[in-house]
Amino acid sequence: MVAMAPALHDKAAAAVLPEEISIDSCGIEPDLEDADAIGKLRGEREIVLGRNLHDQCFSITEPEHDDEETGDKDVYMAGVLARYRKTLVERTKYHLGYPYNLDFDYGALSQLQHFSINNLGDPFIESNYGVHSRQFEVGVLDWFARLWELEKNEYWGYITNCGTEGNLHGLLVGREVFPDGILYASKDSHYSVFKAGRMYRMEVVKVDTLLSGEIDCADFQRRLLENQDKPAIVNVNIGTTVKGAVDDLDGVIKTLEDCGFSQDRFYIHCDGALFGLMMPFVKRAPKVSFKKPIGSVSVSGHKFVGCPMPCGIQITRIEHINTLSRNVEYLASRDATIMGSRNGHAPLFLWYTLNRKGYRGFKKEVEKCLANAHYLAGCLRESGFGAMLNELSSTVVFERPQDEAFVRKWQLACQGKIAHAVVMPSVTVDKLKVFLKELIESRSRLFPDGKIVAPCVAEELGAKNCACVKHSSCS
Amino acid sequence: MVAMAPALHDKAAAAVLPEEISIDSCGIEPDLEDADAIGKLRGEREIVLGRNLHDQCFSITEPEHDDEETGDKDVYMAGVLARYRKTLVERTKYHLGYPYNLDFDYGALSQLQHFSINNLGDPFIESNYGVHSRQFEVGVLDWFARLWELEKNEYWGYITNCGTEGNLHGLLVGREVFPDGILYASKDSHYSVFKAGRMYRMEVVKVDTLLSGEIDCADFQRRLLENQDKPAIVNVNIGTTVKGAVDDLDGVIKTLEDCGFSQDRFYIHCDGALFGLMMPFVKRAPKVSFKKPIGSVSVSGHKFVGCPMPCGIQITRIEHINTLSRNVEYLASRDATIMGSRNGHAPLFLWYTLNRKGYRGFKKEVEKCLANAHYLAGCLRESGFGAMLNELSSTVVFERPQDEAFVRKWQLACQGKIAHAVVMPSVTVDKLKVFLKELIESRSRLFPDGKIVAPCVAEELGAKNCACVKHSSCS
Numbered sequence: 047m048v049a050m051a052p053a054l055h056d057k058a059a060a061a062v063l064p065e066e067i068s069i070d071s072c073g074i075e076p077d078l079e080d081a082d083a084i085g086k087l088r089g090e091r092e093i094v095l096g097r098n099l100h101d102q103c104f105s106i107t108e109p110e111h112d113d114e115e116t117g118d119k120d121v122y123m124a125g126v127l128a129r130y131r132k133t134l135v136e137r138t139k140y141h142l143g144y145p146y147n148l149d150f151d152y153g154a155l156s157q158l159q160h161f162s163i164n165n166l167g168d169p170f171i172e173s174n175y176g177v178h179s180r181q182f183e184v185g186v187l188d189w190f191a192r193l194w195e196l197e198k199n200e201y202w203g204y205i206t207n208c209g210t211e212g213n214l215h216g217l218l219v220g221r222e223v224f225p226d227g228i229l230y231a232s233k234d235s236h237y238s239v240f241k242a243g244r245m246y247r248m249e250v251v252k253v254d255t256l257l258s259g260e261i262d263c264a265d266f267q268r269r270l271l272e273n274q275d276k277p278a279i280v281n282v283n284i285g286t287t288v289k290g291a292v293d294d295l296d297g298v299i300k301t302l303e304d305c306g307f308s309q310d311r312f313y314i315h316c317d318g319a320l321f322g323l324m325m326p327f328v329k330r331a332p333k334v335s336f337k338k339p340i341g342s343v344s345v346s347g348h349k350f351v352g353c354p355m356p357c358g359i360q361i362t363r364i365e366h367i368n369t370l371s372r373n374v375e376y377l378a379s380r381d382a383t384i385m386g387s388r389n390g391h392a393p394l395f396l397w398y399t400l401n402r403k404g405y406r407g408f409k410k411e412v413e414k415c416l417a418n419a420h421y422l423a424g425c426l427r428e429s430g431f432g433a434m435l436n437e438l439s440s441t442v443v444f445e446r447p448q449d450e451a452f453v454r455k456w457q458l459a460c461q462g463k464i465a466h467a468v469v470m471p472s473v474t475v476d477k478l479k480v481f482l483k484e485l486i487e488s489r490s491r492l493f494p495d496g497k498i499v500a501p502c503v504a505e506e507l508g509a510k511n512c513a514c515v516k517h518s519s520c521s
Numbered sequence: 522m523v524a525m526a527p528a529l530h531d532k533a534a535a536a537v538l539p540e541e542i543s544i545d546s547c548g549i550e551p552d553l554e555d556a557d558a559i560g561k562l563r564g565e566r567e568i569v570l571g572r573n574l575h576d577q578c579f580s581i582t583e584p585e586h587d588d589e590e591t592g593d594k595d596v597y598m599a600g601v602l603a604r605y606r607k608t609l610v611e612r613t614k615y616h617l618g619y620p621y622n623l624d625f626d627y628g629a630l631s632q633l634q635h636f637s638i639n640n641l642g643d644p645f646i647e648s649n650y651g652v653h654s655r656q657f658e659v660g661v662l663d664w665f666a667r668l669w670e671l672e673k674n675e676y677w678g679y680i681t682n683c684g685t686e687g688n689l690h691g692l693l694v695g696r697e698v699f700p701d702g703i704l705y706a707s708k709d710s711h712y713s714v715f716k717a718g719r720m721y722r723m724e725v726v727k728v729d730t731l732l733s734g735e736i737d738c739a740d741f742q743r744r745l746l747e748n749q750d751k752p753a754i755v756n757v758n759i760g761t762t763v764k765g766a767v768d769d770l771d772g773v774i775k776t777l778e779d780c781g782f783s784q785d786r787f788y789i790h791c792d793g794a795l796f797g798l799m800m801p802f803v804k805r806a807p808k809v810s811f812k813k814p815i816g817s818v819s820v821s822g823h824k825f826v827g828c829p830m831p832c833g834i835q836i837t838r839i840e841h842i843n844t845l846s847r848n849v850e851y852l853a854s855r856d857a858t859i860m861g862s863r864n865g866h867a868p869l870f871l872w873y874t875l876n877r878k879g880y881r882g883f884k885k886e887v888e889k890c891l892a893n894a895h896y897l898a899g900c901l902r903e904s905g906f907g908a909m910l911n912e913l914s915s916t917v918v919f920e921r922p923q924d925e926a927f928v929r930k931w932q933l934a935c936q937g938k939i940a941h942a943v944v945m946p947s948v949t950v951d952k953l954k955v956f957l958k959e960l961i962e963s964r965s966r967l968f969p970d971g972k973i974v975a976p977c978v979a980e981e982l983g984a985k986n987c988a989c990v991k992h993s994s995c996s
Contacts, residue, residue, distance in 0.1 A: 137651030176612030184578035356862035387831035
């Protein structure tokens with residue numbers, strides 16, 4: 047008999063959802079890199095395991111002998127699930143901090159939910175396991191290859207479990223093409239890029255960023271010149287996690303060429319997690335295209351497209367996969383994916399949405415998101431908050447609200463003194479109005495005398511975007 | 522406008538499912554390691570991309586301007602999905618070769634399918650993203666930690682995307698504990714073990730196996746003695762992919778000790794993909810337990826438990842994760858998982874099944890599977906087929922049927938001259954009877970004169986399990 051958590055011991059008691067637990071009060075989100083905060087979170091760099099997470103979780107209990115007759119267990123579980131559903135509805139409603147489009151309707155696919163669909167291995171090598179969705183997966187991959195201008199017979203790719211897997215794959219391909227290559231990535235890159243570097247035992251060089259969050263090509267040049275003897279494997283961000291900054295791909299390529307790196311001595315992986323799917327629809331945006339000397343592009347499927355579970359798309363040149371597969375002993379497998387078994391439902395969700403919305407649909411949504419993001423940034427500034435919005439982005443960065451309950455309610459992602467809201471298709475102007483109203487009210491409570499003091503975020507967002515006494519008077 | 526595949530160009534035409542495509546006629550499944558076959562599959566070790574997979578996939582097409590009015594697109598998509606569903610029903614019915622339990626009913630969870638549930642990062646570090654299922658995930662992890670005898674405050678773990686991710690994680694932990702350790706794995710280990718070794722740039726030593734598929738401890742001893750100066754990171758199989766063999770964990774530990782490896786100089790990862798969840802319920806089976814000096818255990822969730830998408834459970838000692846996290850700069854993240862975003866639906870499926878079935882329910886199912894596997898192996902031998910069944914396993918290995926259409930219909934996993942059927946809870950005696958009847962009929966067609974010649978599989982399955990002229994007369 048498994049021990050039950052005290053709160054759940056009495057089946058007759060109503061199923062009580064664990065309260066939202068915050069490990070500490072700083073409200074940091076785990077998708078951001080912040081070594082200090084990690085130390086804090088873990089206290090002496092030990093994991094503070096649980097903090098009652100064990101007690102507050104929904105324990106699994108051995109069924110009683112007479113459960114089938116009494117139905118008690120079913121009643122208990124139905125209660126837990128119904129309350130959980132209510133929480134999800136609530137939490138979905140107040141959500142601004144993460145780049146997930148929560149606006150989707152996959153009712154037409156519910157008839158397929160109970161099949162064990164597994165695209166194990168390579169999308170282009172049929173498995174004997176028949177319950178797969180490769181015919182949808184390849185359709186989705188073809189669509190993305192076309193978006194990034196690579197012919198059907200020139201690309202290889204697969205649908206991944208998330209953006210991280212795309213980065214892990216792209217950088218592994220880079221390392222296989224250049225086993226002694228150095229990995230260059232701006233310090234604003236997603237932490238999975240650095241994780242990959244260390245997992246793969248690669249030499250990693252961190253490059254500075256501009257205030258916008260873009261890679262600083264001048265610093266990149268300095269770093270390259272220090273390491274001219276080794277090939278370069280470069281991570282280019284198409285939308286950074288925190289500031290939504292888009293690295294200047296053309297600038298990166300020019301810098302490589304200026305430093306004497308010919309195309310057979312560098313490999314570029316584009317991490318397009320969120321913005322890789324938005325940028326093609328933004329006027330004036332630099333173009334991600336395989337007509338340029340890039341090696342791979344990855345994008346998340348659960349972000350702009352929207353999907354009930356995380357997933358992503360990874361596209362690379364077939365010649366690179368052949369480099370991998372020529373060294374079969376290396377991979378010791380007939381597939382070049384990171385994972386073996388792969389979720390076969392994800393391709394169905396993507397296939398469905400891409401078919402329904404098409405290029406035109408995405409274009410319309412991207413335009414709406416950018417307009418709404420500008421609206422939000424404008425209102426924040428008018429209300430005396432420091433705020434920044436990169437031109438090509440729908441990620442609005444602003445001073446971190448000091449009311450932690452408010453941060454949690456709206457699920458804002460924070461890093462140090464700043465927070466961000468990501469304006470996705472599921473974020474309407476009405477929602478933004480409610481958010482702004484509550485944000486202003488929450489600030490008022492902190493300054494009951496009405497004399498509001500805005501924190502200085504000039505270092506993070508630039509003096510012109512800062513609303514503190516010193517900088518607001520300058521601008 | 523995206524190009525449409527010819528067959529799908531006319532929306533008015535009924536949606537036609539692509540035929541099942543076999544890359545070549547050898548019917549090899551991608552979950553098995555077989556370097557020669559990879560070469561063959563890829564021809565000159567180049568990927569033969571597509572083989573019409575592009576043409577036969579369901580292309581994504583740009584919606585017409587009047588689609589919303591005419592509803593043509595919806596009609597087309599509904600047709601594709603309905604036919605796809607029919608195929609899934611059919612393919613699910615005839616399925617013996619893969620260790621997936623297809624018998625589950627998650628109707629109670631359908632109310633949650635449309636939420637974007639994401640357990641990003643560490644299960645024990647709360648994220649600001651509120652639409653998660655950590656309270657269920659930790660419940661599931663607690664259950665497994667208890668199964669493998671590790672206290673709640675002594676373990677760390679998470680729900681992975683598949684068995685491969687568990688192996689990637691366990692072996693990464695091993696490498697972090699012993700950065701210069703050598704990875705030992707039997708040649709029957711899953712290919713992801715060797716993939717991990719190469720990804721992580723570890724020295725890898727392949728160890729021989731016995732005929733049963735178990736690791737050969739005598740060979741293991743020889744290899745250890747050749748490398749006494751370096752720590753050992755050992756992959757122990759709790760059920761190999763092909764033969765369902767269970768490595769002798771106690772024997773492995775004893776061999777390490779006999780060779781002078783104290784507990785601070787080795788790390789054992791147990792790959793329990795399928796059998797890790799069955800063995801605890803088998804009488805006489807050796808025990809996987811953290812009371813022994815092991816470092817991590819992984820198991821798949823979509824195999825014996827059954828789940829619509831691949832998932833797995835990874836459990837390790839918290840002290841090892843603290844080794845990882847002390848070196849925060851290393852991971853450059855505040856979580857110690859391989860993936861960043863994680864599917865929040867998988868914990869719900871597992872929580873639901875574990876709660877409903879409990880230890881007793883699993884025990885009953887394991888007993889049924891083993892009995893049915895013995896039934897199948899017995900019938901095969903009686904009918905003159907070479908066949909083998911390891912004592913602790915429900916994986917029946919037998920001579921590969923020569924009729925490839927039959928292999929594909931029943932989705933048998935094959936390697937060289939052998940095939941296997943995995944008897945899961947969804948495999949009933951009635952299904953086995955149909956399978957046997959069709960297998961015998963299919964063989965009869967190959968020998969119209971009634972003089973059946975069984976192939977020799979003595980090398981693969983042992984002389985006593987072989988039905989060829991030479992060996993059947995000996996036994």
